[in-house]
Amino acid sequence: MAPDDPSSPAVGSDAERTVLAVLNGIPGLVGHWDTNLRNLHANAAYVEYFGSTPAEIRGIHLRDLLGEAVYEANLPYAREALAGREVMFDRELVDVHGQVRHTQASYIPDIRDGEVTGFFVLVTDVTARVAAERALRETIDTWRALARSVPGGFVLVFDRDLRYTVADGPALARFGLDRESMEGRTVFEVLSPERAAELAPRYRAALAGRTTTWERVLGARTLELTAGPVVSDGEVTAGIVVSHDVTDARIDERTWSALHRVATDVAQQRTPEEVAWTIASALVEVFGVNTAAVVRYVDGASADVLAMAPEHLPTVPERVVFAVGDRSTTAQIYETGRPVVAPYDTGGGSIAGQARAGGLRSSAGAPIRHRGELWGAVVLASSDEGGLDPEVLEPLTRFAELVELAISSTEAWETLARQARVDELTGLPNRRVLRAQLATEVERSHRHGRPLCLAALDLDHFKSVNDRFGHAAGDQVLRELGRRLGAASREGEVLARVGGEEFAWLMPETGPDEAREAAERLRREVSDRPFAGVGRLTLSIGVAALRADTDPATLTREADRALYEAKHAGRDRVVLA
Structure with missing residues (x-):
C-alpha cells in the first residue's frame, strides 16, 4: 500500500x-x-x-x-x-x-x-536486560541476587555435567520447582524425561559457546528463556539460563497489531457489528482465551452483546439481563465501573448459568468509556476450571483504553451506537434490537404471568414495485411504510424492520384479541391510503401469542407461520396463530 x-x-x-x-x-x-x-x-x-x-x-x-x-x-x-x-x-x-x-x-x-x-x-x-544478563556472569552471589530481583524471572547456572549450581528466582514456582530441589542435581534428576530431553541440547550448546532463546507459556504468562555460556579468561566454564517475563511485551505487540485493524475499520466506516467483531476476535488472539465479547450497556438491567468470537454461543442471548444479586463480570463492571475477574459459578445469576451451559467457567472484563461515561465492556471467558489469572486485568484494561482511543471521535461513537440499533432506511429499530427486546419481554412475561404478542408483517407484492417503478421508488415506499408503522405502535412496543419488506411488531401487555385488532387497524391504514407515485399496496400480518411453554424462537416461528397462512389465503389479511 x-x-x-x-x-x-x-x-x-x-x-x-x-x-x-x-x-x-x-x-x-x-x-x-x-x-x-x-x-x-x-x-x-x-x-x-x-x-x-x-x-x-x-x-x-x-x-x-x-x-x-x-x-x-x-x-x-x-x-x-x-x-x-x-x-x-x-x-x-x-x-x-x-x-x-x-x-x-x-x-x-x-x-x-x-x-x-x-x-x-x-x-x-532491552539495554537494561542485556546489562543484567552480563552482570550474571560475574559471581554466583551476583547471579543469585539478580535472579531474585528480576520480576517474574529466574536464573539457572549449570556445570559441564548439566548439574545446577544456582537455581533461583520467583518464577521457578510456575514450573513447580524450587531452589532446594534443583541445586546440586542434574537436569535429568530434576525434570521429567521429556522436558530434560528438550533442554539438554540447549544446555550443551551453551557449554559449546552458543546462545539459544525460546519461549514458554505458563497459564496467562509468557516467559522468554535464554541459554548461553559463562566465560572466564576466555574459556567457557559453565552455562546459564536467564528467564524473564515478556507477557506484557507480547501482549503489547499483539494489541498494537490488533488495534491497528480496529482503527482501520473505524476509518473505513465499517458497520458496528464488523468493528465489534474485530475487537472480539482481537481479544481472543491477544489473550489466548476460548471466547471474548464486546458488550454495550443498555440500562441498569441489561446489556447488548454486540459481538462474540470466535462464535456466538447459542446459550448466551444477544441481550443479557442482570438478575438481582448478579455477580457476573458484565454486571459487576456496570455496578462498579472497574475491571474484574469472576467465576461462572452456579450462584452467580442467570448470565453465569448461560455461560456455564456454553462450557465456560470464568471471565474477566474491563470497562469501555466514552467521554468519561461507562459505554460498555470487553470480556474474556475461559473454559479452564482453574479460572482466569487476575494478572490479566492490567493488560486487558490497557487494551480497553486503546479501544477507546481507536474509536476516538464523538461522531464515531455516536454512529456506532445508533447504527447498532436503528435500520438506516426506515429509521425503525433493527433486527438486533428486536431479538434483544424479545428475549427480555419473554422472560419478563413468564416471570410475572403477563400477556405478550408478536406480529410478523410483510408488504404484499413488493418485488413488483421495484420491477415497475425502480428501487428508488421501492425505498421511498419502505420509508413511508416505516413512518406509518412507527405511528401505529404504542409506548413500550417495538416495531422493527427485520429485512427487505419484512417487519415485526412486539406488543407487551397485549393479549391475542387486542393484538389482532391492532394488527387489523394497521392493515387498513396501509391498504386505505395509496403510496405516492405507486398506488395502493397491502399488508399481510401473522399474530402469535406467548404461551407458558413458549420461548422467543418458538414465538417467532409461530408468528411467521401465521404470516404464511395469511399470504396463502390471499394476502391483505390478519391471521392469528
Whole structure:
C-alpha cells in the first residue's frame, strides 16, 4: 500500500490521526512500510530516534532512512515479513547521544484479506536486560541476587555435567520447582524425561559457546528463556539460563497489531457489528482465551452483546439481563465501573448459568468509556476450571483504553451506537434490537404471568414495485411504510424492520384479541391510503401469542407461520396463530 494509495488514510485526515494515535500508544519505535519499502506511518518515538519530522519520513525509502550498510543488514528481515513471516532479532544501535543501546526488533507482516500489503517494524529497548544478563556472569552471589530481583524471572547456572549450581528466582514456582530441589542435581534428576530431553541440547550448546532463546507459556504468562555460556579468561566454564517475563511485551505487540485493524475499520466506516467483531476476535488472539465479547450497556438491567468470537454461543442471548444479586463480570463492571475477574459459578445469576451451559467457567472484563461515561465492556471467558489469572486485568484494561482511543471521535461513537440499533432506511429499530427486546419481554412475561404478542408483517407484492417503478421508488415506499408503522405502535412496543419488506411488531401487555385488532387497524391504514407515485399496496400480518411453554424462537416461528397462512389465503389479511 503506497502513500498515495486510496486505501491509505490521507495525510492530516481524521483516519490518519487515529492511526498515529494508536501507534503512539505503543511503547517503542513503530514504523509502517509498504511492499515497496516506503514508509506509510511512523510514531513519534520512531521519528524522534531518526532526528527527523513526520513529513520527512512519510514516503521515504527504507534505504534512504537507514543508510546502505544498515539497510543491507535489515533487508533479509523485510523480505521475510513481506513473505508473510514474522521475524524477531536482537541488535545494537547507537542513539542520537552516541550511546550504544541494545534493542529487540520485530518485523511483522501487515496482512489484509489474505495478502501481505506491507509490514510493521517494532523496536523495543532491552539495554537494561542485556546489562543484567552480563552482570550474571560475574559471581554466583551476583547471579543469585539478580535472579531474585528480576520480576517474574529466574536464573539457572549449570556445570559441564548439566548439574545446577544456582537455581533461583520467583518464577521457578510456575514450573513447580524450587531452589532446594534443583541445586546440586542434574537436569535429568530434576525434570521429567521429556522436558530434560528438550533442554539438554540447549544446555550443551551453551557449554559449546552458543546462545539459544525460546519461549514458554505458563497459564496467562509468557516467559522468554535464554541459554548461553559463562566465560572466564576466555574459556567457557559453565552455562546459564536467564528467564524473564515478556507477557506484557507480547501482549503489547499483539494489541498494537490488533488495534491497528480496529482503527482501520473505524476509518473505513465499517458497520458496528464488523468493528465489534474485530475487537472480539482481537481479544481472543491477544489473550489466548476460548471466547471474548464486546458488550454495550443498555440500562441498569441489561446489556447488548454486540459481538462474540470466535462464535456466538447459542446459550448466551444477544441481550443479557442482570438478575438481582448478579455477580457476573458484565454486571459487576456496570455496578462498579472497574475491571474484574469472576467465576461462572452456579450462584452467580442467570448470565453465569448461560455461560456455564456454553462450557465456560470464568471471565474477566474491563470497562469501555466514552467521554468519561461507562459505554460498555470487553470480556474474556475461559473454559479452564482453574479460572482466569487476575494478572490479566492490567493488560486487558490497557487494551480497553486503546479501544477507546481507536474509536476516538464523538461522531464515531455516536454512529456506532445508533447504527447498532436503528435500520438506516426506515429509521425503525433493527433486527438486533428486536431479538434483544424479545428475549427480555419473554422472560419478563413468564416471570410475572403477563400477556405478550408478536406480529410478523410483510408488504404484499413488493418485488413488483421495484420491477415497475425502480428501487428508488421501492425505498421511498419502505420509508413511508416505516413512518406509518412507527405511528401505529404504542409506548413500550417495538416495531422493527427485520429485512427487505419484512417487519415485526412486539406488543407487551397485549393479549391475542387486542393484538389482532391492532394488527387489523394497521392493515387498513396501509391498504386505505395509496403510496405516492405507486398506488395502493397491502399488508399481510401473522399474530402469535406467548404461551407458558413458549420461548422467543418458538414465538417467532409461530408468528411467521401465521404470516404464511395469511399470504396463502390471499394476502391483505390478519391471521392469528
